[in-house]
Amino acid sequence: MRLADRIAVVSTEDAVRASVSYDQLRAGDGALYWLETRPEVGGVATVTCWRPGEGARDVSPEGFDVTSGVHAYGGGAFAVIDGTLWCVGGDGLYRSRLHDDQLELVSLGSFGDLTIGDGELLAVRESEHGDDLIAVSLTGVPDIRALATCRGFLGAPRPGSGMLAWTTWSEPDMPWDRCEIWVASYSPRGQVGNPVMLAGGSEESAVEPRWGPDGALYFVSDRSGWWNLYRWDGHQVKRVAPIAGECAAEPWELGYASYDFLDDGRIVVAVQDGPRHGLVVIDPDGTVRPVDLPYTSIKPYLAVQGTTVALIGASPTAAPQVALVHLTAADPQVEVLARSEHAKLDGAQVSTPTELRVHVAGDREVIALVYPPTASAADWRAPVIVRAHPGPTASCLLRLDWQAQFFTSRGFAVVDVDYLGSTGYGRVFREALYGRWGLDDVDDCAAVADHLLATGRAVPGQVFIRGASAGGYTALHAVAQSGPFAAATAVSAIVDPDRWAETVPRFQRAHARRLRGGAGRVNAATVQRPVLLVHGTADDVAVVEDVRELADQLTAHSVPHDMLLLPDVGHYVATSTQAGTALEAELAHYRFVMTAAAAD
Known part of the structure; x- marks a missing residue:
């Protein structure tokens, strides 16, 4: 063939x-x-x-x-x-x-x-x-007892020998800003006694406690500027091994397991460095040994059985899969248990990314992943879709994304940007977007687009920006000013940070308050380029009323736009039954703008 x-x-x-x-x-x-x-x-x-x-x-x-x-x-x-x-x-x-x-x-x-x-x-x-x-x-009729209560948030109840550990953070905080680890004496079917705070504070996020086979309590803390693994032996806390990377994911969800214990005394840890994830093994003496794997993206769910670790991994040529990694030999053996590739796409050629570094103001570098059009020549030139990830504390994922391939197989380049505020670059970088949301993130995305235009990769007038959730807010502000973008797609977008701080579920209210203060509400009067709004009517994170109001204001100001409302769809459009409808609408949006520009 x-x-x-x-x-x-x-x-x-x-x-x-x-x-x-x-x-x-x-x-x-x-x-x-x-x-x-x-x-x-x-x-x-x-x-x-x-x-x-x-x-x-x-x-x-x-x-x-x-x-x-x-x-x-x-x-x-x-x-x-x-x-x-x-x-x-x-x-x-x-x-x-x-x-x-x-x-x-x-x-x-x-x-x-x-x-x-x-x-x-x-x-x-x-x-x-x-x-x-x-x-x-x-067993029997379930009897429910409360062991601890707080007005804020609790997580990670982890039982040990006569002990219980858990995490807590207050309502004015997000767990990646300030999170505490508490321990207390505890016996099953009893109550906790004499709780003591072990780690955490105003400038520390301590997460993922779990008891090791040696009876010590392990946890991950960013007190050094990176989330690293620490050990408490009942008397003092020591770092297990210094690693210049994130040994935990930003804790949007409960139940993460970024490390686990092998039967031979070693600890296996998933580490993020920029857009890349890797697996390392820490020897009992603290030596850190990278594990050679075919994966560049690893979810924060490790599960050990003996000297084998199960993980969810992916790469630019492999969509997420569940795999066993056997760590007994010098060369780890990988056994795939489940894979998400659709049978019709098995063996299909895909676009693989290159890493792009662009210098921006303040002597910073922005890292982006550039997916060229599928099967393009080395000197490709194409329409470009810049994607601003959600969160905004998320990050680029270096893994096969068939929805990105949907566009690259149609002649577009897709570019994912790790703008200021992303996870994978340490605490300082993650916090730097507070009060600057809608400004620095927009500038970083625009800088990447400008670079692609200046180097001849992007076609002038055919550079677009899209984002979901917080990334949708970034995309909307990017076309509310002069710049390289010809149009925007905003999926499940946040429109007004102040109102969002009042309507968002209580977990995220602190995030909304810390982020706001930069660009403010998306002002329809300043939007300069066509916009596609895609939103689920059952979205309880970014309520649909805000998007409807923005659409009405865009109409009043004669700003070209379309709005696709998806009945009974929540915040995650990409995993809904209407994901295909949203993809087709986005493609039609870009093609319409390109056709209109060519006709002028």
């Missing part, structure tokens, strides 16, 4: 069907479990089980969406013990036998971070009054 024969346009259906996601990987009962979300069936999250010799199969009730709404973004939505699945649905906590479609409602409410203790389930329960750490008996 000639190479040219393998170059095909990625259809909307294939791009959506190939966007299966895996999350919340964990080990238990001699098996591995993970959440599998399939856009083609409405984005329902299903618990999948893999056992040696048996392969993978679904074990949660058919059609039941295993999703936690705790702290708006969820996490830790299930746990398995002795053949029983404990899971969170839309309205409460449930349990069922594996492979059984019969569900028993344990309690109504918002739950997350489900953790198996000694004869009990530990979890976080959120209400309008704050958070509780709760314990639930595993």
Whole structure:
């Protein structure tokens, strides 16, 4: 087969069907479990089980969406013990036998971070009054007890030998700004006693506590400027190993596991450095050894069995997959358990990125990933779509994204920008966008676009910007001023930081207040380029009323725009049943602008 024969346009259906996601990987009962979300069936999250010799199969009730709404973004939505699945649905906590479609409602409410203790389930329960750490008996009629309560937020209940550790942060903070780790004496079916704060403070985010096989408590703290691993032996805290990278993900969700313990005394850690993730092993003497893997993106869910670690990894040529990494030999062996590539796209040629570094004001560098048009020549020149990631504390993901390939297979270049405020560059960089939102992020995206124009890569008048959520706010402000962008697409966009601070779920209110103060509300009167607004009517993070109001104002000021409202779709358009509709609308938006410009 000639190479040219393998170059095909990625259809909307294939791009959506190939966007299966895996999350919340964990080990238990001699098996591995993970959440599998399939856009083609409405984005329902299903618990999948893999056992040696048996392969993978679904074990949660058919059609039941295993999703936690705790702290708006969820996490830790299930746990398995002795053949029983404990899971969170839309309205409460449930349990069922594996492979059984019969569900028993344990309690109504918002739950997350489900953790198996000694004869009990530990979890976080959120209400309008704050958070509780709760314990639930595993057998008989479930008995729910509150172990700790606060007006702010709680997370990571992790039981040890006669001890319990957890995290907490206050309402004026986000967990990546200030998060504390507390420990207390505890016996199952009892109450906590004499709680003591071990780590955290006004300038420290301490996250992911877990008890090691040596009885010490381990956690990740950014007190050095990077999230690194620390160990408390009951007397003092010491850093396990200095690493110039992030050994934890920005904690948007509960239940992350960025490190785990191998049976031979080593610790395996996922580390982020800019847009790249890697895996390292820390020897008992503190020596850090990188693990050679075919992955450049690793989700914060590691699960160890013996000297094998399971992970969710991806690369520019491999969409996310669940894999076992055997670490007993000098050369690690990788065994893929599940992969998200759609069968029709297997072996298809894809666009692979190059890393671009652009100098900006303040002697900074902006890193971007540039995906050229599929099968383009080395001197390619094309229309460009600059993508501003959400968060804005997220980062570029160096992994195969079939929705990006949807555009590169149609002759566009796609560029992901790690603008100021992104994770992967240390605490100072992450915090630098506070009070500057809508300014420095816009400037960074524009600087990358200007560089591509100056070097002849981008076609003048055919450079676009798109973003989702916080990235949508960036995209809208980018076309509310003169600059390189010919049009913008804003998906699930935030429009007014002040109003957003009042309407956003309580978890994110502190974030809204810290970010605002830069560009302010998107002002329709200043928008200079055509805009496509894509929004779900059931979005509870960025309410649709703000976008409707912006659309009315754009009409009043005769600004060219389209609005696509997706009925019953929430904040995550890309994993919804309407993802294909949104992709087609975005493509039509760019083509219309290009055609109109050519006609002038």
